[in-house]
Amino acid sequence: xxPRRTPTARQERLGSELRKMREAAxxxxxxxxxxxGVNSVQISQIESGIAGVSEERLRRLAAHYACTDDELVSxxxxxxxxxxxxxxxxxxxSLPNSFLDLSELEHHSSLRWDVDFLHIPGLLQTDxxxxxxFSYVNPQFSADEIERWVEHRRKRRVIIERSRPIPxxxxxxEAALRIKVxxxxxxxxxxxxxxxxxxxxxxxxxxxxxxxxxxxxxxxAMVYAGGPVPKLxxxxxxxxxxxxxxxxxxxxxxxxxxxxxxxxxxxxPERSRDFIHELAKEL
Numbered sequence: 001x002x003p004r005r006t007p008t009a010r011q012e013r014l015g016s017e018l019r020k021m022r023e024a025a026x027x028x029x030x031x032x033x034x035x036x037g038v039n040s041v042q043i044s045q046i047e048s049g050i051a052g053v054s055e056e057r058l059r060r061l062a063a064h065y066a067c068t069d070d071e072l073v074s075x076x077x078x079x080x081x082x083x084x085x086x087x088x089x090x091x092x093x094s095l096p097n098s099f100l101d102l103s104e105l106e107h108h109s110s111l112r113w114d115v116d117f118l119h120i121p122g123l124l125q126t127d128x129x130x131x132x133x134f135s136y137v138n139p140q141f142s143a144d145e146i147e148r149w150v151e152h153r154r155k156r157r158v159i160i161e162r163s164r165p166i167p168x169x170x171x172x173x174e175a176a177l178r179i180k181v182x183x184x185x186x187x188x189x190x191x192x193x194x195x196x197x198x199x200x201x202x203x204x205x206x207x208x209x210x211x212x213x214x215x216x217x218x219x220x221a222m223v224y225a226g227g228p229v230p231k232l233x234x235x236x237x238x239x240x241x242x243x244x245x246x247x248x249x250x251x252x253x254x255x256x257x258x259x260x261x262x263x264x265x266x267x268x269p270e271r272s273r274d275f276i277h278e279l280a281k282e283l
Contacts, residue, residue, distance in 0.1 A: 003045055003050045003051050004049070004050050004051070004052075006097065007048070007049030007050055008049070008097075008100070008101055008104060009098075009101035009104070009105065009245050010079065010101070010104050010105065010108070011049035011052070012048065012049035013049075013079075013232070013234070013245075013247060014049065014053075014076060014079045014080060015046055015047040015048050015049040015050075016047065016049075016247065017072075017076055017231075017232070018046060018047055018053070018058070018061060018076070019047040021061070021062060021065045021067050022047075022061070022065055024065070024067075025064075025065040025066055025067075027064075027065065028040075029043040029044060029047075030043075032061060032064070035060065035061065035064050036057055036060065036061070052080065053080050054080065054081075055077045055080055055081050058073075058076060058077055058080050059073065059077060062076075069229075069231070071228075071229045072229050072231050072232070075227070075228040075229050075232055076232075078228070084107075086103065086104055086107055087103075087155055087158075088100045088103035088104060088107075088152070088155075091148070091152050094145075094148055095148065095149065095152055096242075096243075098242055098243035099152060101243075101245070102156075102223075102236060102243070103152070103155075103156055105225050105234055105236070105245075106156060106159050106225060107159065108227070108228070109159065109166055109225040109226055109227070110166060110226040110227065110228060111166055111167045111168070111169075111225070111226035112159065112160075112166055112167070112168045112169075112223070112224070112225055112226070113168075113169050113170075113171075113222075113223075113224035113259055114168075114169070114170040114171070114172075114222070114223055114224075115170075115171045115220055115221050115222050115224075115258075115259060115262055116170070116171075116172050116173065116176050116221055117172075117173040117175055117176055117218050117221055118173075118175060118176055118179065118221075119133065119176050119179070119181070120172065120176055120177070120181075120190060120194065121170045121172065121223075122153055122156065123156060123157055123159070123160055123168065123170075124170060124193065124194050124197055124205070125153060125190070125193075126186070126189055126190050126193045127150050127154060128182055128186045128189065128190070129181050129182060129186065129190045130149070130150045130153045130154075131146060131147075131150050132181045132182040132186065133181050134146050134149045134150065136181075160197070160200070160202065160203060165200075165202045165203075166202070166226075167202050167204075168202060168203050168204070169203075169204040169205075169206070170203075170204070170205050170206070171206050171207075171208060171259070171262050171263055171266050172194075172205065172206070172207055172208070173207070173208045173218070174207060174208065174209045174210050174275075174279075175210070177191065177194075177207065177276060177279055178279065184283045187283055188280050188283045191276050191277075191279060191280040191283075192280060194276055195273060195276055195277060195280075198269070198272075198273055198276075204269050205269065205272055205273070205276075206263065206266035206267055206268065206269055206272045207266060207267050207271075207272040207275050207276065208262065208265055208266045208267075209267065209275065212265045215265055217258070217261060217262050217265075220258045220259075220261075220262055221237070221238070222235050222236070222237055222255055222258070222259070223235065223236040223237070224236075224255060224256075224259060230252075231249065232247075233247075233252050234246065234247050234252075235247075235251065235252060235255045
């Protein structure tokens with residue numbers, strides 16, 4: 001099979017985990033190549049996601065690396081053999097690859113946490129809110145292009161709307177709830193939409209009010225997606241030159257701590273619902 005021209009974030013993650021495993025074992029790429037009967041270039045391609053790896057080869061490498069985490073190895077094997085062509089593939093070429101990578105990450109996630117300070121989280125946005133947001137940020141886009149972006153965002157909600165949804169928790173600052181991306185009617189509809197979704201057992205919405213003293217965590221916005229095992233969790237953050245997927249174990253621990261800290265200053269779910277309801281009445 002020829003090398004991939006543009007590996008997905010999921011394919012890159014699989015390769016990255018194999019590289020981490022090899023480096024933890026103190027082995028060079030040439031030693032791994034010798035085990036599989038290939039050259040070091042092919043190992044480099046596997047570890048960068050450019051080339052795939054079979055389950056049999058993956059398990060041989062894991063055994064050679066003395067990895068005793070059977071759950072991790074099995075999860076990686078599932079990633080290596082997954083041939084899912086998800087709904088997001090129909091948007092390849094018309095939307096940024098990072099959008100599709102996020103959709104694929106969400107599809108395979110076991111849980112999802114969001115922290116937002118300036119916008120309603122994407123999974124909770126109405127079509128009108130998303131349309132206003134995309135139109136403002138991309139004034140050069142045609143109406144048809146904007147609708148394609150909106151349609152993609154709508155379809156992402158499947159993870160919390162399907163018959164077996166994942167647990168979802170969003171911590172939203174009051175600023176995001178008050179900023180009117182559209183007019184009063186659209187803003188009121190957006191708040192009502194958040195309230196409707198938060199009534200589901202698997203959806204938790206908590207609000208950080210302006211009145212909180214000493215809150216300096218406004219730079220903690222994040223998307224946290226749980227993997228099949230904790231080592232395969234991922235944090236997604238906006239960066240100056242695109243979207244950043246964070247998977248280093250130390251950084252994941254840092255963002256888990258950040259999520260707990262912002263949660264400590266947020267209202268409890270029921271009080272948050274009452275707060276959002278009162279905001280809607282002001283519009």
